[in-house]
Amino acid sequence: MSSQIGKRISVTIFGESHGPAIGMVMDNPPAGLKIDNDYILTQNARRAPGNDPTATPRKEADLPEFLSGIKNGVTTGAPITAIIRNTNTKSVDYDALMRNPRPSHSDYAAYVHYNGHNDISGGGHFSGRLTAPIVTAGSILRLYLKEKDIEIGGHILKIGNAEDMRFDPVNISDDKLIFLSKSNFALLNPDVESEMRAEVEAARMDNDSIGGIVEIAVTGLPAGLGGPMFDGVENIISKAVFGIPAVKGIEFGAGFEFATMRGSKANDQMYYDGGQVLCSSNNCGGITGGITNSMPIVFRVALKPTPSISKPQSTVDLKSGTTTELTIHGRHDPCIVPRALPAIEAVTAIAIANLLSEVAD
């Protein structure tokens, strides 16, 4: 199913960018969970546009309205529904949009998939705006994971040529992840912020955009979570993360660097520390055989530059069947990376919460 994720705790995302509303339904949520609205708002604010110079100045309130599953601030166990009304839904030249798909956008692929019936205004169901309900769903499950002392956090690792330091994968504190989870421009080394912002600003000045990489960590997971082959931790997390627009790659632990590594260097040597099994390195990113191994989960996600740029581009005219030139107007994010980070953390929370429930028997 296209807009749904999770076997045990199932989240369905709905809505179109310029339709009446967007939202999410979470089936089979944990019962008795206390909802911290401030936390949910903080996470939504991190992904909302206009809160950071790197983002488009469009303002979004994005305060979700809960329609079900919560009573007196506590989850009832019945499906939780949250919606956000769309205010910025001015009518657009629908025909023009449909006949001239934007390069590297979902426009043409969606046109074929839906036989031309998809709502393309503002990107429709494919709009980055749909990450708002994803963040809402993820925030609820992050509160659930926090009760089990599981923390998820991440930072911007790279934008253009500006690069942050990496997590020390054997030494990641909950406090650090909690700290990062509050930032609109999360970094391990604050000194690279100006350089990164310069990359974004330079792209903006050129009516262009720029891509990047984020790094995510999960702490507090018990060993033994996941399983072999097709429902392992990497399978479930990667399936979830590719649900965020612009994601084009994911690597766990040493990832692509394994290509040039010898086993003797790559293998994470094991030792006992106060009765606990640990590793002196964490090249496996906390996962061996698809199962958590007591080390923190660490992975990196590649994001492509937003395809909406103001430069003239070549596209097709689906009506006349000819090649033509397209110039996209309007205000767009020159860099989606900072806003994508909380959404990637959110789907990671959905994946982990489902993996946890599989621990049964």
Add this chain to the structure above:
Amino acid sequence: MSSQIGKRISVTIFGESHGPAIGMVMDNPPAGLKIDNDYILTQNARRAPGNDPTATPRKEADLPEFLSGIKNGVTTGAPITAIIRNTNTKSVDYDALMRNPRPSHSDYAAYVHYNGHNDISGGGHFSGRLTAPIVTAGSILRLYLKEKDIEIGGHILKIGNAEDMRFDPVNISDDKLIFLSKSNFALLNPDVESEMRAEVEAARMDNDSIGGIVEIAVTGLPAGLGGPMFDGVENIISKAVFGIPAVKGIEFGAGFEFATMRGSKANDQMYYDGGQVLCSSNNCGGITGGITNSMPIVFRVALKPTPSISKPQSTVDLKSGTTTELTIHGRHDPCIVPRALPAIEAVTAIAIANLLSEVAD
């Protein structure tokens, strides 16, 4: 479910390395498909050990026996079952294996996941040997995809510092993929073979192992396949590919290189060619918005070096609760990359066959 993949055509992999047999069951297979045994054997031979100097000399026949779903060489539509008897199942010192997990192996994680009940001999259910039934299942579905003119093929892109050329993502011929699919050491540029083999041989001489990267392409797919968010092409392929042991990363199209790319360079410009919509570049790897866009699918997969090396390593003694030293004996692949390639092609076929059936209505 752990060892199962596919919603519409569901494949379940079973067996342990030193148990009676390994195999697969494919529920809901296409009916009326002609089974080409030579093709299936060729694919199994590609992943079998001993057929290439890079692999362990252990010999495996790996001729699957079909128990159901095929009559007179044609699929009946009922579940297809194929098994391979394990011959190399000499008893081993089980206790010793259980108490001293091998670093970066599934041993410790599986021990916790299964509360110490897992069969660890030869890697048990986590053994690379389990890729044999995966290749068998994938081969059947590749025959199904060939009927629809869909081809899947790949090559070794990198081993250590030896690197092959990449696919030209806008110009991949079926013949090239068919050619690669017959090779035990698939390369685009045969000149790098000696260099790659040298990397493997050097690792072997050092009682060590080495990792690598493979690159996969899929041609002949109609545009419009897949969907938004969580059941898109990238989600489904990545979930499948991480089912192959040693896989630690995946990137589609330009992947991690998007981080330093501007939108103006990254965007795939569109044009009409004889009534068909094409792109002049293929940085998106044939997928936009989680949906195929008429260009070939291209992705790369990172493989870690096999953790089984003969060098002394640090591990834990789960019985005494102390840190100890471990030396692994026996013959092991110094490089799993060539043998992993057909398995990755196989799960890609399973993923694509399922995506195809979702095209309904």
Add this chain to the structure above:
Amino acid sequence: MSSQIGKRISVTIFGESHGPAIGMVMDNPPAGLKIDNDYILTQNARRAPGNDPTATPRKEADLPEFLSGIKNGVTTGAPITAIIRNTNTKSVDYDALMRNPRPSHSDYAAYVHYNGHNDISGGGHFSGRLTAPIVTAGSILRLYLKEKDIEIGGHILKIGNAEDMRFDPVNISDDKLIFLSKSNFALLNPDVESEMRAEVEAARMDNDSIGGIVEIAVTGLPAGLGGPMFDGVENIISKAVFGIPAVKGIEFGAGFEFATMRGSKANDQMYYDGGQVLCSSNNCGGITGGITNSMPIVFRVALKPTPSISKPQSTVDLKSGTTTELTIHGRHDPCIVPRALPAIEAVTAIAIANLLSEVAD
């Protein structure tokens, strides 16, 4: 997942009787379907209270508001969301309800299942009111099925001792099903209406309630739909139908009467009629081996009397741990059968629409 049904077209029902709203999300709906609001309203009116003397006089508008998936009256293919605001949500003595579960209600079972966190006001998520979004979802898919000349219809077969005639299972016209689908008290033989209403009225006069049986038929289905064993037509329809409150039994074709039948009488003799394979009887209810066989699908569903009655009953006091007496106040349906019928037709439509999409390849 609890409140979700359908693999290909997935419907999730949300909301609590006295919460802000109830509704449904349909993931993966058919794209390009024209929405007939009058039809949807007609079906919702059939299940709404107050429209028939057998029902409680409570008035419900039940006009669903569509939040997504529909543009200019046509489905876009993105998830469809419809909500109905709850107006009748006056606060109730929550504690009293929680400590004294109503006999044969979900109260006690839900209390245990949700660890006492469930919203019990008005039945919460278990309220019959939740059939409103089910009918909305089903109505949309019935419009989809109508495009394929598939009709679903049903009638009240029995209330107390008043009994309607049965469908002639070999001769069911689309027109008859369409006619029944418009009635608030659907019967094949209108003469039994007064007798049935008398049964209901008698129960009401006694502060009591009464059960019944409905009979459903589906015409226009192609042969070959469904499959063996666990995803056959009977499996999928029964799983869906038991989702409607008060349903306690289902039988296809001759059903429980098969117990006393000989094979020679039970077997549906086959013949050719103008190139079409038909049967001279339809004891199998249109399904053999879990697969449609070209005859209409016919099944009957047993409904228990609504447990909400004004008579004093014995229950437990969960707070004090003692047995006590309970008297339920307020206005309740003396007979749920007429209102349950459109809901059962609706889930049948969801089941059939999913079975249809499995026909792929």
Add this chain to the structure above:
Amino acid sequence: MSSQIGKRISVTIFGESHGPAIGMVMDNPPAGLKIDNDYILTQNARRAPGNDPTATPRKEADLPEFLSGIKNGVTTGAPITAIIRNTNTKSVDYDALMRNPRPSHSDYAAYVHYNGHNDISGGGHFSGRLTAPIVTAGSILRLYLKEKDIEIGGHILKIGNAEDMRFDPVNISDDKLIFLSKSNFALLNPDVESEMRAEVEAARMDNDSIGGIVEIAVTGLPAGLGGPMFDGVENIISKAVFGIPAVKGIEFGAGFEFATMRGSKANDQMYYDGGQVLCSSNNCGGITGGITNSMPIVFRVALKPTPSISKPQSTVDLKSGTTTELTIHGRHDPCIVPRALPAIEAVTAIAIANLLSEVAD
């Protein structure tokens, strides 16, 4: 998926009656479960033909061979595979079978579903013989449930006009269910056995067959199991039970008798007994709101007479497109009811084991 059941513990049934073998794969089985082979053989013997006069004299060994998931008699947690070789696979006049489908058999429906590619010999994948691996899978999970003091048992309630007494639904002992689970002709009142056998013998003498009803009970279940709407206990059990050939109806508790019952009689009055919540009646069959309520689960299943009878019947000739007469030769069960009982108990065990694992978090 057609021949697969279970979300958490997934069982896939494979094989054709005259193919090389039949069997099952259980993915995600409980780890550390001790396998009692005698118990598994006892259950297989109950469903095997030839062990009772009511059954066909065909002999089947039906000793399953375990290929994976069991080491030293204990489950490892990896998928469990069991196969049974087919010995009785003499070649048959395939064409004749294909062109003349047997009335009320799956033959014609399967022919259409599989586009004429299905293996029809001996019923192929639709043969009652496929209940052997179902019983094997169910027996393993019954051993798992026994560890949790959950017992499943049943008896023949009706064959023709011969009828056994019903369970007293408020008073069902584990010992009684264990006793019934060992019988090849399970009855509560042994006095009706001769009468039932007379019904079967009379049908056999007439070259005919006869249907029946079985009644199943489950004890030891905790309250709170299951959920609202579509994954409740009734949904899951009914979906599983309709997977057994010949099943055409199911009712829980009072079932179809609710139609004539008043709420005041139907409602199960609640009381405290030594700190435990119980009901003085059990018309709901242990399930309210789709959730277990601390009372035993009780349901009845209707079975149609086996359609294989020696009397001449009318059928179609798919080759010539004409109506023709068919006479089925060979030995067939005049009554499938006694052999279907253990298979229905088996799928009930699969359903309950999956419901149990959903209790997580």
